[in-house]
Amino acid sequence: MVKISSNFDAGNIEVIEAENTGNIRLRIRKDHNSDFYQWFYFRLSGARGQLCAMTIENAAGAAYPDGWENYQAVASYDREEWFRVSTIYHDGEITIQHIPESDSVYYAYFAPYSMERHHDLVSQAAVDERVHLNAIGETLDGQDLDLLTIGEMAVGKKVIWVIARQHPGETMAEWFVEGFLERLLDHEDALSRSLLEKAVFYVVPNMNPDGSRRGHLRTNAAGANLNREWENPSVENCPEVFYVRGKMDETGIDLVLDVHGDEDLPYNFIACFEGIPDIDIARLDLAYDYQQCLMQLNPDFQTEKGYPKPPAGTANMTIGTNQLAHRYQAVSLTLEMPFKDTVDTPNPQTGWSPERCRKLGHANLDAIAAVITRL
Template sequence: MEISADFDGGNIEVVAVDAGGEGRNAARLALRADGRADFRQWFFFRVSGTPGEAWSFEIENAGASSYPKGWEGYDVVASTEGPAGAPESWVRVPARYADGRLSWSFASASGTAWFAYFAPYQTARNRALVARIAADPRVRHESLGASLEGRPLDLLSPGEGPKPVWVIARQHPGETMASWAVEGLLERLLDPLDAVARRLLAEATLHVVPLMNPDGAAAGHIRTNAAGTDLNRAWRNATPEAAPEVFFVRERMRQTGVSLFLDIHGDEGLPYCFLVDADNVPSVTPEMIARRERFAAALEQTDPDFQTVHGYPKTPNANLDIGSKWVAEEFKCLSMTLEQPFKDCANSPVPALGWSPERCRRLGAACLTAALAAL
């Protein structure tokens, strides 16, 4: 078999491919670290071989990844679409995690397969999304600036209302579920027959950055940009040299103000959708907490894949290097991180798919109902 990760968002290193006997090909693989930082977790690669051939794969350094707990109860995302372009439909293939190694078997009737940590969301799809949304006359489109490698940082601003609502996704480039969610959010927002969307566009002006870390996404990183910066630890002191992506967004936010901020992510370990609040910032007010409770209750009711029982433990002091904490403190507004699983929702499982692009899209769309409730 032949293994390639030399494309947008690709990541894997081939240690060796052995003819395992009885026509069985066994690939020994390794996760490649982010370019300038010691994070590794994301993988995305293509396999070509003989149709129907049995393959087995083992990621030998899974136990040395950034979030080894991410492999417990995790099943690999796979597609058997053809070799050209990017696959659109993905299923889950059972995987086994033992002794620090993640392994699975597969046979592709077509002789082609793609495997990834989660359904990828490549640069071309983001570009198409931006073009489609920006073509709507209700949307203003601008580039906030260029990433370190010269990619545009797109901002889409639909709406006419006085309340500035900011939504950003993919600070962590390997958390592709964030892009799927923001796609669902934007498409619902511009549905002319959706009354929630119409009301929101009348009450608020949205500012959406669908891809905060275009360099990391193209390079197949899990966490950092081209300089090795974890953008979601760079908000307090963002510089144009280390974190221009955050620097530009902060500058624009100071011009628009912020009434509500939602930063969309994925969590490697927990099998749940959940919010991380900013109730622990120094300037938190009862109104900020009440709004957050309204947002969470409306989201849970609209899309029960989201839940409020499981999440991160509460901490007494906020780390203001984190985007949602910095925004809460700076603008004294409702500010949250939305986490989605790489695995499945244990409260609402769909075993054949796990957490999936379509479920991400629906969660993103449901966030509009929650935002309206909170505003």
């Protein structure tokens, strides 16, 4: 019997009709208490060898409908290896067409990063003696908010923060952190060891565990968009930002990387803090040097395309990158990766992928090394 199901960690789909594999009709569920939706993740079982056409009827009303242009969904048989499958956007609907080679196949908006995998990541990192794990607070669903501290604070050391996945559907952000930590904790990597002599790293691999487990695109359990809460976070509505910003107030920040995915733009790029009221040109130049270095190290990254730069004094200070640049006089960077693929360096088989996210994570350590003495 053919069945579609999504009642698992990070799953999201509503089945309208799945009688005929040639015309399966689906809808994406909205984030709780919110109108945002675009993340989907479901299993199709019992359809080996059959041509399946799975149409998501409410694609046009998703948060970023332009995100469906030139978009290919991902699929996996073993939930380790994800590949792209034929996807067409037409008349406000997307249709995924695929002949599964197994009776169990998963489809998703991007390679999922489940809360179970998050626990693997955090506990494996915590085995390293240089790492401290602090559960700095609880989410509204009662999950731990995990902060990894790597290295010990000492006079003269820089403070570097990496936060990822404020928007839970942007799973590429946690794949990135996986690569970043993998290299930072590699004892055989001289660059990482030298960085750890110069800086302490505070890493929040997943800012939004509730949205992640619930299969949300953009919000937490209360429907709050965390990246609009940094000016005045309430513990009732967004404990995630409340606790993390509280910890940042204790440590201060020299450089912070806030890692995201962009539904629409087929590029890796960084958005800075040009629009804050008290802009310091020297700090902004450091942010641009960081990007130049990253581009040379990893051609998947570029600086031509990205978000428009707001004029000084017009920044939205509820956004993490702006608030942190202002609050701590930090070099504050929003790193965006694509859901689709990079136009300049495409890989049609996988599109933008977990492995490429990890490699970009590695390269960011080189970029940090290039600017660290000037922070």
